[in-house]
Amino acid sequence: MAVALLPNPSFANRHHLSFKRSKQAVRIRPTHSINVRASSAPTTTTGENKNANDVKTALYQALEGVNRGIFGVTSAKKSEIEGLVEILESQNPTPEPTTQLQDKVDGYWKLVYSTITILGSKRTKLGLRGFITLGDFFQIINVPEEKAVNVVKFNARGFNMLSGQLKIVASYKISSKTRVDITLESSSITPDQLMGLFEKNYDLLLNIFNPEGWLEITYVDESFRIGRDDKGNIFVLERSDQTEF
Amino acid sequence: MWSMSCARVGLNQRVFELPSCRVKKRSLWRSRSGVCCLFSPTQNVSVQMPSFNPITTKPISVSSLLEVVADDLHRLNTNLKSLIGAENPVLISAAEQIFGAGGKRLRPALVFLVSRATAQLTGLKELTVEHQRLAEIIEMIHTASLIHDDVIDDSELRRGKQTIHQMYGTKVAVLAGDFMFAQSSWFLANLENLEVIKLISQVIKDFASGEIKQASSFFNVDLTLEDYLLKSYYKTASLIASSTKAAAIFSSSSPTICNEMYDYGKNLGLSFQVVDDILDFTQSAEQLGKPAASDLRKGNLTAPVIFALQEESKLREIIDSEFMEEGSLEKAIELVHSCGGIKKAQDLAKEKGNLAMQNLQCLPQSEFKTALENMVRYNLERID
Numbered sequence: 210m211a212v213a214l215l216p217n218p219s220f221a222n223r224h225h226l227s228f229k230r231s232k233q234a235v236r237i238r239p240t241h242s243i244n245v246r247a248s249s250a251p252t253t254t255t256g257e258n259k260n261a262n263d264v265k266t267a268l269y270q271a272l273e274g275v276n277r278g279i280f281g282v283t284s285a286k287k288s289e290i291e292g293l294v295e296i297l298e299s300q301n302p303t304p305e306p307t308t309q310l311q312d313k314v315d316g317y318w319k320l321v322y323s324t325i326t327i328l329g330s331k332r333t334k335l336g337l338r339g340f341i342t343l344g345d346f347f348q349i350i351n352v353p354e355e356k357a358v359n360v361v362k363f364n365a366r367g368f369n370m371l372s373g374q375l376k377i378v379a380s381y382k383i384s385s386k387t388r389v390d391i392t393l394e395s396s397s398i399t400p401d402q403l404m405g406l407f408e409k410n411y412d413l414l415l416n417i418f419n420p421e422g423w424l425e426i427t428y429v430d431e432s433f434r435i436g437r438d439d440k441g442n443i444f445v446l447e448r449s450d451q452t453e454f
Numbered sequence: 455m456w457s458m459s460c461a462r463v464g465l466n467q468r469v470f471e472l473p474s475c476r477v478k479k480r481s482l483w484r485s486r487s488g489v490c491c492l493f494s495p496t497q498n499v500s501v502q503m504p505s506f507n508p509i510t511t512k513p514i515s516v517s518s519l520l521e522v523v524a525d526d527l528h529r530l531n532t533n534l535k536s537l538i539g540a541e542n543p544v545l546i547s548a549a550e551q552i553f554g555a556g557g558k559r560l561r562p563a564l565v566f567l568v569s570r571a572t573a574q575l576t577g578l579k580e581l582t583v584e585h586q587r588l589a590e591i592i593e594m595i596h597t598a599s600l601i602h603d604d605v606i607d608d609s610e611l612r613r614g615k616q617t618i619h620q621m622y623g624t625k626v627a628v629l630a631g632d633f634m635f636a637q638s639s640w641f642l643a644n645l646e647n648l649e650v651i652k653l654i655s656q657v658i659k660d661f662a663s664g665e666i667k668q669a670s671s672f673f674n675v676d677l678t679l680e681d682y683l684l685k686s687y688y689k690t691a692s693l694i695a696s697s698t699k700a701a702a703i704f705s706s707s708s709p710t711i712c713n714e715m716y717d718y719g720k721n722l723g724l725s726f727q728v729v730d731d732i733l734d735f736t737q738s739a740e741q742l743g744k745p746a747a748s749d750l751r752k753g754n755l756t757a758p759v760i761f762a763l764q765e766e767s768k769l770r771e772i773i774d775s776e777f778m779e780e781g782s783l784e785k786a787i788e789l790v791h792s793c794g795g796i797k798k799a800q801d802l803a804k805e806k807g808n809l810a811m812q813n814l815q816c817l818p819q820s821e822f823k824t825a826l827e828n829m830v831r832y833n834l835e836r837i838d
Contacts (some may be wrong), residue, residue: 280776
């Protein structure tokens with residue numbers, strides 16, 4: 210799935226939020242007009258405090274064709290992406306995210322980039338060379354129940370393009386103002402016909418998508434969230450909703 | 455009847471019959487032993503065949519290699535074209551493309567050579583209809599697999615010409631391959647030899663097994679040499695081994711001889727495959743007619759890589775990353791060379807070649823046995 214999103218000045222309002230919550234909207238106070246950059250992603254200019262929207266725009270451009278990084282990126286591209294991620298993190302409007310989980314984190318999210326990759330023999334074993342194609346990766350956070358559900362959507366050729374999903378259910382506990390500890394609860398593949406496909410390599414699959422450990426929320430606003438885990442992974446997600454899911 | 459034509463050696467190695475026609479010049483004879491055909495056409499003369507010591511200083515060429523069975527191959531070519539075109543108009547125009555010049559016909563040549571070499575032991579005077587048909591079946595199966603392989607790999611060129619699916623579309627290519635597999639199975643059944651039927655049917659299954667085994671091991675850095683040899687057996691050696699054994703069976707050879715011929719075919723086939731895999735690394739793009747290291751590029755790990763992986767862990771990482779970084783493929787090729795991967799693979803090819811030579815020891819001395827030995831040498835010369 211290529212992130213084929215066009216840079217959009219009204220970025221913050223992209224997604225309809227289906228539930229009421231007191232919004233503490235990130236106020237965008239442009240000091241200059243927001244330019245839609247048609248050229249390739251701009252290099253980081255030193256010292257300039259880039260507007261968060263600009264950085265997100267640049268990030269989306271950098272992510273074009275990257276397919277969430279799941280099949281690897283060159284180290285040059287990785288640096289570019291992670292450079293932009295760091296800029297955003299330095300402008301995190303929510304420095305104590307775990308105190309505002311209901312407001313800021315609850316709901317549907319969609320993965321835009323992560324450092325998790327499936328390459329080499331793993332990729333071959335999971336049939337990800339044309340037989341199985343990956344769809345969107347979703348994350349549904351349920352703050353009242355302290356649960357996080359990760360869903361990996363996929364399609365299987367030969368099963369008449371049958372669609373399925375891998376669902377991983379985890380629970381979390383707040384451990385600091387920025388960090389949560391995550392425990393794996395359960396996982397499943399639906400529908401059953403597709404379970405057979407992955408049976409042999411189920412452990413491999415779980416290993417790749419295992420959320421256990423801790424997660425630091427290093428950036429969160431109305432529509433964007435960045436996290437880093439104990440394995441050195443980076444996760445970049447955008448707000449989604451049930452209709453997309 | 456080949457035994458009646460000029461200057462052809464009878465299958466009985468001691469008696470030369472020379473009808474009164476011109477002795478055809480045969481470079482294989484003259485360059486080897488220095489003995490011309492000296493026999494009076496009016497009487498049968500038994501002569502001790504000189505023992506051939508085919509140490510030539512120049513490299514073996516395919517044409518000299520196959521000259522002893524040139525007539526057989528010529529007949530094969532004629533038959534094949536008519537076999538394909540006869541029933542299906544759709545395939546008539548493709549028939550020329552499929553069986554026109556280009557292929558070396560090494561596999562049917564091996565059938566003819568083993569047929570004639572083993573026939574000497576059993577006193578068989580001429581090539582049987584079964585032998586002839588066996589060779590045709592083998593070439594059809596081989597060609598069918600190439601046509602389908604080209605569809606799977608989406609190749610544009612084969613033997614210097616456009617592939618069937620390139621010229622006539624995928625539909626014709628798939629049908630042509632299917633037709634040839636089916637036709638060869640039918641001919642095989644009509645040979646009415648159960649052992650041979652089982653041997654050769656197994657091959658078609660082995661082709662598929664080999665492709666599947668290969669595809670499921672892409673980028674698998676833990677691939678063992680055994681895995682690789684098994685895959686190579688399925689893809690290449692199985693056909694050759696089964697055909698050389700079947701040729702011996704049709705000569706009414708003893709089980710021992712038949713099994714030696716099977717092993718000859720298997721060892722020769724494995725040696726072929728290893729040499730092919732080495733050349734993928736060592737030849738330039740122009741020589742290969744396709745980008746160099748195409749196997750490595752798509753994650754098909756062959757002998758040179760497997761040996762190199764035993765030495766260099768950095769190579770593991772590069773392959774595991776599927777050559778994501780710029781220049782990483784080139785680095786990998788370099789590592790394969792520097793870790794002695796190529797050298798070890800060459801040793802493996804020679805080892806199999808030597809085993810094949812040993813398998814020939816049960817055969818009586820003849821120009822056919824010599825040609826079979828030269829097959830092994832010809833193959834190894836490609837990596838000298």
